[in-house]
Amino acid sequence: MNPNSPDAAVHLRAAVALLGRFPALAGVDLDVAPGEIVLLQGANGAGKTSLLRVCAGLLPVTSGEAVVLGHDLRRNRRGLRRRVGLLGHATFLYDDLTVEDSVTFAVRAAGRPVSTVAPALAKLGLDGRLRTVHVGRLSTGQRRRVAVAVVLARQPDLWLLDEPHAGLDANARDLVDDLVREAAGRGAAVLLASHEIERATGLADRILVMAGGQVHAPQPEAREPVSAS
Amino acid sequence: MNPNSPDAAVHLRAAVALLGRFPALAGVDLDVAPGEIVLLQGANGAGKTSLLRVCAGLLPVTSGEAVVLGHDLRRNRRGLRRRVGLLGHATFLYDDLTVEDSVTFAVRAAGRPVSTVAPALAKLGLDGRLRTVHVGRLSTGQRRRVAVAVVLARQPDLWLLDEPHAGLDANARDLVDDLVREAAGRGAAVLLASHEIERATGLADRILVMAGGQVHAPQPEAREPVSAS
Amino acid sequence: MLRDAALVAGKDLRIEARSRVASNQVAPFAVLVLLLFAFALDPDRGVLARTAPGLFWVAVLFSGLLAVQRSFSLESADNARDGLRLSGLDPAGIFLGKAGAIVVQMLALEVILAGFVTLMYGRHLHGPAILIITCVAATAGMAASGTLYGVLAAGLRVRETLLPLLLLPVVAPVLLAATRASESALDGAGSEAWPWVRLLGVFAVIYVTFGILAFGPLLEEA
Amino acid sequence: MLRDAALVAGKDLRIEARSRVASNQVAPFAVLVLLLFAFALDPDRGVLARTAPGLFWVAVLFSGLLAVQRSFSLESADNARDGLRLSGLDPAGIFLGKAGAIVVQMLALEVILAGFVTLMYGRHLHGPAILIITCVAATAGMAASGTLYGVLAAGLRVRETLLPLLLLPVVAPVLLAATRASESALDGAGSEAWPWVRLLGVFAVIYVTFGILAFGPLLEEA
């Protein structure tokens, strides 16, 4: 399918986004088609997280085009929210809710049927002892699993995964890969930022490299910048 | 060198540690000799972080022996602090200090000479634009780099690394591996928890698998438990 | 909107039911504030009795502040705004939900406080009807403005200090009106109370409507 | 120990110098509190003038609370405790350092407040010497106890609400003593003031020594 078609899940042209006065995105062109899995690589500080936050409508673009799932981000971002799922560096969870309640709340908030909750918990191995443990008491990886369960149960049309493997153990990682493939199979678009080059490369249909707030075609050496900015 | 020798960097016998009522460590036996690099593997929630926190004297053992760098943790944990470096899931940094000030403060706090700061920053590629940026504005990986710089600049005798590669880009990961090897070469003991099996395996002298709050000899299937707890 | 409001309020109250912050911490704090004034002002009962309503409302004010602080500190720490925005909830719903939860907690708290005031300062309650209306209107106003400023400061690292500064002057008029209203009510002068009660009602309506309208832009929708 | 104290105080003051929380937020807040009381108490000047010192100290108390909140909210959020313990700093040093930084900020604040009180409540200042000593002693006491409880609540998710509850009762006596001392001083009855000042001194010494001794255990206690 032609990624430039109007029905592209993500369509950015010369998109600029500022953090304070700093241009985290310095003119990004990007198209992601439904059903496509796109991998973002790049050094620390390249702008991956910022790009994903733009796509989730969390970070406004100050210039350029930005259309996500048919919503022009310059105009309204709200309609978008229920259709995207962002797995960020931070898990947006309430420490004082149990695992099950957390996922249920998130699903309700998105106006989805709660029937998807139980299967999602089961898939991520959260249906045992952990189902009724409060999120604040979970280990890092267990918490990440809950975050994954939330995205899964909300069944978004656009998956935005910011280092989805971080903190997960070996087979949770495989699990995430399977989930991503399934989602893509169901026609969801997946934009994925990761430093796990081998694993992510195997997963992605297309690989892009970010550097200096821009998206480039992959160049071998661009993968290995020495500086952190 | 015989790991049971009294001068072992870490010496645990039937160590039990509680989080609330929950036995995060259920009787751990562990010895780490100076200059040794030991890798902890295990499913999410197995107890890796808890074990590292015990070794750093952050989590008290409720029963069993626990001697770290010659300090009996049942008696005094404080003397230990200046000689261990913990790179945890959380970076213990001040958002309102600049990168350089943060590292300098940490080094001063440990009573070390500040001469080690500049080289550490340079090593981690934090000597450019980022040197004077406030930590709160860094990207996740850049922040992790600062945390690594802190450990490096404090030159501890025991390195406790909890998923040191998480969030770091490709060559920062290689960098960390080099630093660990150097440290071990200088006689520091390294206890390392990681889910990056291939990478970490290549780095470690010895691999241990944790499950259910206990340390086992590595068994192939112990690596692949299905549940998160 | 109302569905979302119910959802959010339910969530907040459930968290409170578990963490018991309001009952174990905010409520005792409110009583403490009352006691403190007994220190600050001469323990000469004349003053105290005369100023009882004012002190009651000051205590409500400060504990309300805490309630708001809490209501936003439980939104996942630094990423509160992102979390709320990602949730896909209708901003107006979030506003009403969080404000509603605060109102519930504060009304309960006011009952307790009222008890203490009557006890400590030996004030007897006349004109309960007016008093109740006063409490409801004032609380609604405080909760609404509190939630508004709460989300304003949410996600800022300086929330804890900024929120009081922003909030106190806005609710000060509420404090004044509520005090005067309750005083007149207690003096059995209902007629004098009503204008103040009306003022409180106006405040509440303004803040609530404004909140419903402004919450979207604040969460950067639109 | 003192080296560490200097290090920590320096760090806190540097952060304040950048974030300007104390000057932009806490100070105005303190003045606000004064205003609020003017609402709460009848605007009949007799009461106000008589209770001016008490109000001054209540304002100091609440803003001091904020200062403590801030002092620990800037310790890296949820892992404050672990961070402090890992730093390898001498606990006594941390205690003195943080308390010292708070004292500096609060003394500055009290100067401002005093100005406002004299202006608004039309109180003229007699016996400055006693007043200054009172301020220093009381502030030291508050800062010391504040830091102590601050670290107790540090890293708890409920810090914002728990801290006031823990702290207020402990400093209430300080409040009382300081109020009485300043009242007597203002009435030019220095002789009556001294016992209270002495009491404040004792408080301060007790809290500081206790802090130096107890901070380590408190920090360690997992």
Place this chain on the structure above:
Amino acid sequence: MNATSRLLGGAALISLVTTVVLGLGLPPTVEQGQYVKFIAIHPPLAWAAYLSFGVTAVASILYLVPRTRHRRWDHIAGASAEVGVVFTALTLVTGSIWGRPTWGVWWVWDARLTLTALMLFLFLGYLALRRVAGDPDTRARRSAVAAILAVLVVPIDHFAVQWWRTLHQGQSLTMTPQKNLDGNYIAVMLLGFLAMTLVYAWLTLQRYWVEELEDEVGDQGLQNALAERRAEAGAGAGVR
């Protein structure tokens, strides 16, 4: 631009001077004595404060309305509020000075006085909020909402004298025939209003232009920043 500024500044200066001269020329009254002269300066100051905050609020609304959203409005709101805080402070000062002889005290807890003081804090809080670092748009929205909430105090302050029995002067500009003040005083006061309005406009314009300049510098800076940011790519790659 500069022409406007100079013109405005001149007008402001002239009208202000004449006001002061005429004000000082006012004959003393029975109950107020010489101090009645404050009427030339104090009410106009208060009026200017109202005006500033009114402008701030309107600009804020214009910013919040998506169709009219523009950074300009945020800048105007900020500039106007800064000037307004100064005027409010001056109102309080002149008022207190005036109050000392006429009421015998610097300050009373009179509704208007208190509300005016409150007004000051509301907008100090507003400025504090503006000073919190962060993404400009977010900051603008935040402060816009805060401003609109804060401005509610202005009408309350204005009508305070009617709603509550206050020690403070009531409206002197009512249709009802004047009792205590004859035309001259009113006339001078009105001139004062004009003068202060001009002064306000001039000051705000200055502040606004500074902001705009900073913004242009910002835009310049943005271009450079973008260039630097893009350069990071090349800089990073290739080494070792």
